[in-house]
Amino acid sequence: MKFNEILKNLRYDIDLNQKELANKLNINPATYRNYENGNREPDFETLISISKFFNVSTDFLLGQSDIRNYESFSQKKLEEPEIPDDEKQLLNSYRKLSSELKAEIRGEIKGILRTSQEQSASLESESSINKKII
Structure with a gap:
């Protein structure tokens, strides 16, 4: 305009x-x-x-x-990012932890994410194999 x-x-x-x-x-x-x-x-x-x-x-x-x-x-x-209440509670709880426990939790989360990504990749691989067979 x-x-x-x-x-x-x-x-x-x-x-x-x-x-x-x-x-x-x-x-x-x-x-x-x-x-x-x-x-x-x-x-x-x-x-x-x-x-x-x-x-x-x-x-x-x-x-x-x-x-x-x-x-x-x-x-x-x-104002944009509206954080759900359960995530706010999780963050508040996390902030109360010691540095060592925070590091441990971050490690656990990384492990969970890695496993989740591996499972997704495996499912995608199986799906593409099944498509080739069909």
Whole structure:
């Protein structure tokens, strides 16, 4: 999407007309109209002013990113991984263990994973042999 389209959509989101928004941004209404019509682009200072007003990144305004602002992106990244309760309990229990016991558990987990991978590889091998026989 182009700058002028993004700007227009942002203005629609806050339900202002061009003149009202131009006044809030301290921009001449005719100049603002030219931004939305795609006849003119703002200078850096104005671009930054617009991005601050709408709380969006300049990258978003210029159509270079779908991320409206980096704060919400960072917050979303922090909130994304929802850890199930049983895994939280496991982690809390693990944290209470001594270093030696933690090392032992890590070793056990590695062994279990290795065995699981070997079993998967064996099943895949059997499956491919059976397909060749059929």
